[in-house]
Amino acid sequence: MANGSMYQLIEDCEATHKALYKFYAAVMIVTVILALPLNASVLHLFLFKMKFWKSNTNHVFLFNLVLADILLLFSLPIKAYNYIQGERRHGNDAVCKAMLFMLFLNRGASIAFLTVTSIDRYFNVVHPGRKNLLKALKKSPHISIFIWLLLLPLTIPTMLKNFDCCNSHKNDDEGGLVSKQDDTLIKDVVDSLREAVFFTQILIPFVILVYCTAHIVNRLRKKTVGDRTKLRRAVFVVTSVMVVFSICFLPCAIARAVLLVARVEEWRESSQDKATVAFDGLMVLSYLDCLLDPLIYCFCSTKFKALYLSNYFPFLLKEGPLPMDSSTSNTPNPKRGNVI
Template identity: 30%
Template sequence: MENSTCPVSRRFTVRFLPYVYSSVFIVGLVANGWGLKSLLQNWNKLGNVNVFVLNLGLTDILHLLTLPFLVVSYAMDRRWIFGDAFCKLTRFCFNLNLYGSIGFLTCISVYRYLAIVYPLRVMGRITVTHTAAVSVLVWLLVSVQSLPDMFFPKTLENTTEKCLDTTNGNHVERYLEYSLGWTLTGFCIPFFITLGCYGHVIAVICKTNSIDKVLKQRSLRFLVIVILLFSVCYIPHHLFKNLNLWARILSKQKKCRGWINGVYIARQISRGLVCLNSALNPLVYLHGHENIGAQIRQMLQRAWQTVTQPFQPT
């Protein structure tokens, strides 16, 4: 942490994140390629919700293409050689992926909710045009939320050879205010909408015997996937991002606390975990298939073959 008197384990970041980013890049590209192929092959079976799923895949690809540059940076002891403008673009793509993923998962949750709770009253009126318009709105909202982040400095005060994921010490107080508002609008509100939808869905499923068994299974599968994504990727990221910003403010004020280094390490781990969403989101493509187990095994086998192929004898 710049301008701080509180020691933190900086080396942990350099040792941890390059391996996570490299693994997510390889597995994510294979998984998203396979998932999108499966989506297109079953486009007519799954309905208009495919528009949201397709956009979810686009957010993943956008983020994955920036990971090699971050791997190079951390492999060079966090030295950034690609310029300030590209640093901000890289962070902007990450934010589009993160909050776009949350937004489109929320859209899919609402769509599933309407399909189960109001199948006749609402679902017959939803067209591809409607889902496409909502998708455009999600992209616009996420872009508007993420745009202020690009106006915060992403380099240290005296050098441009660092690419910070938040901002430097001179602006950390204002950035925490922005981050808390961003967390509320970009994460908390969609999270509670998703929880409300699936809470009602579970209640309806438990009370109604007329709902198709396959539809019940698909809804429960998607609920498990959403819980996995929020628990592993999104909640730790937002919690430790804001705690770490607060710790940086205390450190800047020379108010060292015993938990500051622990929060710093947890923050770096959460950065790796939130990156995993680009590799886990393809589960959404596959959750509607009856043979999801076989699909996932095949997808993992292809990812493993891609990773191990360079080491196999020719």
């Protein structure tokens, strides 16, 4: 490869390692094939079996989580096609912006509803008798609508070509000195705002999750009498959310930080290229949360797990009464059983 051509490929949003990007595309395709029917089946239960809007639990949050996952999955085939073609973004600006909007809106929604689910479990376990706004609103769609509306303006800064191509804070030596200084200042402000939004959506929820997890685990250790099953389940919930964050979201945030340092410090072209490829790969890894999120549903409610198995995998059940959710009491189900 000629001197300077690798850097130009990065700037032009072209893949420098086409075979590796085809592997990334294959991972996304497999994710869609596995996660789409899984999330569709969960959505079917929420809508037609559980009647989540009448639920007394946090099923409203979980419904929004699965909705965000499904919308994200619809965007991945286009992203995979671009990678197969050796492009890191779609050539059409309108399609590219729409893709970025969908990807980051629904990714942000997944993070938000995972976090709210953990906060809800924290209040139920650590402060069971305390009144709080979340407990009052979780039975209604208001808090879910607020989260979606809040994410809209936070997603707009990502709808730019230079975010998708990892070109934030790049140097550009062309043009007049005065006009260039003004343009650079504006661009730096926009880039900084965009990057702040990206990291805030990951780091602040992670800090909240660590706090909730630590207090719930501490509550479990202090409780010596009474029903510890609820506490153990709460630990499973927040721990599983932490696992999803640690696998899917934290690595891409770290890779993004390394990439920004590489650009600002003007590392060698080969180093910038490696940082770019690593970030793209870890972004692909973050899409796996669509496969891991259903574990959250099972940890949140054994009744949901039993209902899911009774509808889709009845051969895994033994004879006996099936634990019914209050929201499904009016839904007749001839199949009963205990989870094996």
